[in-house]
Amino acid sequence: MNKTSLIAITILILGVFGFVFIMGSSGNPAVVKNVEVKDGIQYVNIDAGGGYSPKVSLAKAGIPTKLIVKTSGSFDCSSLLSIRSVGFEKVLPPTGETEVDVGVPVAGVPLRGVCSMGMYSFLVNFE
Secondary structure, rough: OOOOHHHHHHHHHHHHHHHHHHOOOOOOOOOOOOHHHOOOEEEEEEOOOOOEEOOOOEEEEOOOOOEEEEEEEEOOHHHEEEHHOOEEEEEOOOOOEEEEEEEOOOOOOOOEEEEEOOOOEEEEEEE
């Protein structure tokens, strides 16, 4: 077996394991309870530090939405958050919460946040 074939097989195997990890054993995306609605405002909670968690969130479209980014002793590149679609770029505090008003999202138009180096990102899908 040549080197190119070995690399292709390795990438395929890693891709399959990654898909199973993301989808979970039931075949459905893992349900993450990071979205809540209070007093007519939707809050999407994201943890920042060594990346963003969860990496993908699902929220409702058509209602005022705020992103709450929580840090706890975070000093890596995920501390500089950029959300281009809403014109947000800020150095987050090492510990605390940062509220980002994302307006009233439209169904099918995701919200993407990315760190200063482009290494870490998160996505909020709206239905």
